[in-house]
């Protein structure tokens with residue numbers, strides 16, 4: 001049974017005309033699905049993991065965790081992309097018309113690479129909730145968008161990380177499209193006192209597990 | 221496993237990059253464009269999708285990424301492979317959908333392809349690009365009468 005949301009989820013209105021109506025065809029995997037890009041031609045710079053480097057306004061946070069495959073093995077040297085709103089709940093994106101202030105010192109975009117143990121770490125600020133027009137008085141709970149590559153095309157995943165205890169969870173059809181409560185819980189990060197930086201930043205932990213086979217042999 | 225969530229409408233400042241559509245440089249011999257549009261269930265263009273490609277042969281492997289524009293158009297500049305594998309992300313897609321692009325002029329490869337062999341004519345036809353002036357055209361229909369064949373991995 002998949003942990004992923006159904007593509008047709010009427011509570012999230014945009015799925016109505018975009019979800020395919022036919023069931024996906026099972027695929028005999030080839031080397032094209034069992035491998036994936038490494039981005040050696042587009043190296044990630046160390047500063048890209050610090051979204052606060054221009055002096056963003058907001059509550060400073062460390063967001064970190066371990067990237068694993070579904071056998072529990074860490075996935076080292078894998079690119080992670082993130083994007084989020086500023087502290088006021090607005091994206092640095094022309095299409096975002098929410099009348100909340102822009103922060104000229106925050107793009108809300110970052111990248112990093114997992115280390116040899118599969119660990120990643122970003123420094124950012126807490127994103128804000130924002131309204132959207134899905135239903136009457138609809139608000140998205142604060143979240144950070146995550147884009148993961150893993151080792152193979154099969155493992156490619158885009159998801160969202162939430163913060164514990166958000167009062168907007170119950171009315172959010174995006175989070176609630178994940179039907180398995182345990183799987184839904186895995187999208188919610190945990191406050192991590194051990195990773196806080198005294199006199200500097202709070203910390204949240206978000207571990208990520210990618211399904212899907214890959215051709216890469218096991219590392220020793 | 222970590223569940224998927226939609227890419228949402230606000231990724232264009234974050235994920236696309238200038239060389240994203242260039243799987244190979246413009247100067248590469250035997251390179252061409254694959255251009256297409258993404259449509260929804262009432263044939264309206266999808267202006268906020270992200271297309272990603274991956275292709276593997278013994279000689280070359282390459283990744284491409286292109287967002288759709290206001291008219292739903294995307295384009296990737298690449299070289300031949302037996303097929304390209306494609307992910308489509310969009311607002312309203314709670315998970316990506318996955319398909320393949322085959323080339324109509326690689327008849328022998330297509331005739332022996334084990335995946336194409338399992339499909340009926342209608343499903344197979346949605347995976348074949350069409351020849352165009354500077355390469356190929358490949359439209360993606362997320363839903364409806366012309367729905368593209370999508371795969372479960």
Ligand SMILES: [Fe+2]
Nearest residue numbers: 140143145228
């Ligand atoms: Fe968002």
